[in-house]
Amino acid sequence: MSLPTDPAANLAELIRCPSVTPAEGNALSVLQGMLKALDGTVERPVFSEDGTPDIENLYARLSGNGPHLMFAGHTDVVPPGDASAWTHPPFAAAIANGEMYGRGAVDMKGGIACFVAALARYVEAHGKPKGSVSFLITGDEEGPAINGTVKLLEWAAARGETWDAAIVGEPTNPEKLGDMIKIGRRGSLTGRLTVHGRQGHVAYPHLADNPVRGLLPMLETLLEPAFDAGTEMFQPTNLEITTIDVGNPATNVIPSEATATFNVRFNDGWTAEALQAEIHNRLDVAAEASRLRPGRDTPVAFDIDWLGRPSPVFLTRDDRLVETLGASVEAVVGQRPQLSTSGGTSDARFIKDYCPVVEFGLVGQTMHMVDERVALADLETLTLIYLRFLEDWFD
Structure with a gap:
């Protein structure tokens, strides 16, 4: 042969x-x-x-x-x-x-x-x-x-x-x-952020809570400031938002939930656990400072789910x-x-x-x-x- x-x-x-x-x-x-x-x-x-x-x-x-x-x-x-x-x-x-x-x-x-x-x-x-x-x-x-x-x-x-x-x-x-x-x-970590609101008619916004109002500032806090400037052998840690969805086919309905999925490629300055803690802390701060409707006192309610197993x-x-x-x-x-x-x-x-x-x-x-x-x-x-x-x- x-x-x-x-x-x-x-x-x-x-x-x-x-x-x-x-x-x-x-x-x-x-x-x-x-x-x-x-x-x-x-x-x-x-x-x-x-x-x-x-x-x-x-x-x-x-x-x-x-x-x-x-x-x-x-x-x-x-x-x-x-x-x-x-x-x-x-x-x-x-x-x-x-x-x-x-x-x-x-x-x-x-x-x-x-x-x-x-x-x-x-x-x-x-x-x-x-x-x-x-x-x-x-x-x-x-x-x-x-x-x-x-x-x-x-x-x-x-x-x-x-x-x-x-x-x-x-x-x-x-x-x-x-x-x-x-x-x-680099390591890889994927999460899904869900902001909870209250569904309603767009013509009666005072009766609803639009979760998109809370989602946007929370995503902003994930993007800025940068997580780090890189290390000797690795690029800076980078987070990208990959999907945003409200599951809403109607144009005259305020949705009840808004979700966003993101992926982070991280360097050797982080473990997956430390990065998860940092992300959760940023979201907690943004949620406390944000409101779903002007004049309301309730902070934004959210959940975060980690998808799959992190790659170290x-x-x-x-x-x-x-x-x-x-x-x-x-x-x-x-x-x-x-x-x-x-x-x-x-x-x-x-x-x-x-x-x-x-x-x-x-x-x-x-x-x-x-x-x-x-x-x-x-x-x-x-x-x-x-x-x-x-x-x-x-x-």
């Missing part, structure tokens, strides 16, 4: 699998075939939870004595949207002008294809690594992230698996390969992992990558509880877009970077 050394061929096989989350779409089966060619052991655990779709995952390992390196990622992709808007069909893996088109090309089937190719080239040149390489691949990263990486890590750890380091192959480079390694991520902030300080990857990037592309904590969350937020983790993958400019695509030259370059890292890591 030939080894999967060609990243473009690997990626084409994966793109042709319509693995729109939560569907497996045969993508994990294709990946399993590649890893079997490398003499890896492959398992496909399925995890479930009430109210969420069952998710199939993949854990593979090439065993040896020595350090254990994890490569983590996901084969599920976001929906392509209107397929007719694409220059080439979203699951055809068409090649035009030196680029491969397809949903998942950069986020993140491309990263998986390159790491598989790099490992195959390593095995071809050196034999099995002087250590272990495992693949921790989920089908739930683009979904609710409940039956994926979190449970797969717990499942593997319960079987005695431990790791010395991990690379997540998400698209991390903003402009060109070699720009950036992600060594941490983290920073990887493992010098060997960061230095080895940085040197590998520089050796291939001729520049030292920036170490960054920018961007959104990823499954690295779960992996960091088990071992040091960094993120490095393709250029992310077209991810989630119509005509998502990757340069074939970038696939080869990323494969060379991963190969150099494997050689240096297991040296």
Whole structure:
């Protein structure tokens, strides 16, 4: 059986699998075939939870004595949207002008294809690594992230698996390969604010309490002043209001409630608990100072609900992992990558509880877009970077 050394061929096989989350779409089966060619052991655990779709995952390992390196990622992709808007069909893996088109090309089937190719080239040149390489691949990263990486890590750890380091192959480079390694991520916290009023006719406002009057100053106090000015390795904490709703289809009715949802991306100056306390304190002060109707003495009544589980902030300080990857990037592309904590969350937020983790993958400019695509030259370059890292890591 030939080894999967060609990243473009690997990626084409994966793109042709319509693995729109939560569907497996045969993508994990294709990946399993590649890893079997490398003499890896492959398992496909399925995890479930009430109210969420069952998710199939993949854990593979090439065993040896020595350090254990994890490569983590996901084969599920976001929906392509209107397929007719694409220059080439979203699951055809068409090649035009030196680029491969397809949903998942950069986020993140491309990263998986390159790491598989790099490992195959390593095995071809050196034999099995002087250590272990495992693949921790989920089908739930683009979904609710409940039956994926979190449970797969717990499942593997319960079987005695431990790791010395991990690379997540998400698209991390903003402009060109070699720009950036992600060594941490800001935390994420989502809340929903509900202000209570009294419904009534707009022509008789004295008989009602308009909750919008209370909501607006409360939102203002969440936006100003700034929570902080940033820290050494992180951007300033930022809160964005994402929805405002009164659930009111009528134009002549004062609503009884007004809600707003917000998300905060926070740096290492905060814990989720401390940030929740700060937000609640700001809202308490604004509610006490605000009124739903001029001349009334009752402060604004509100509730706040925290949605989902907060994602903690983290920073990887493992010098060997960061230095080895940085040197590998520089050796291939001729520049030292920036170490960054920018961007959104990823499954690295779960992996960091088990071992040091960094993120490095393709250029992310077209991810989630119509005509998502990757340069074939970038696939080869990323494969060379991963190969150099494997050689240096297991040296």
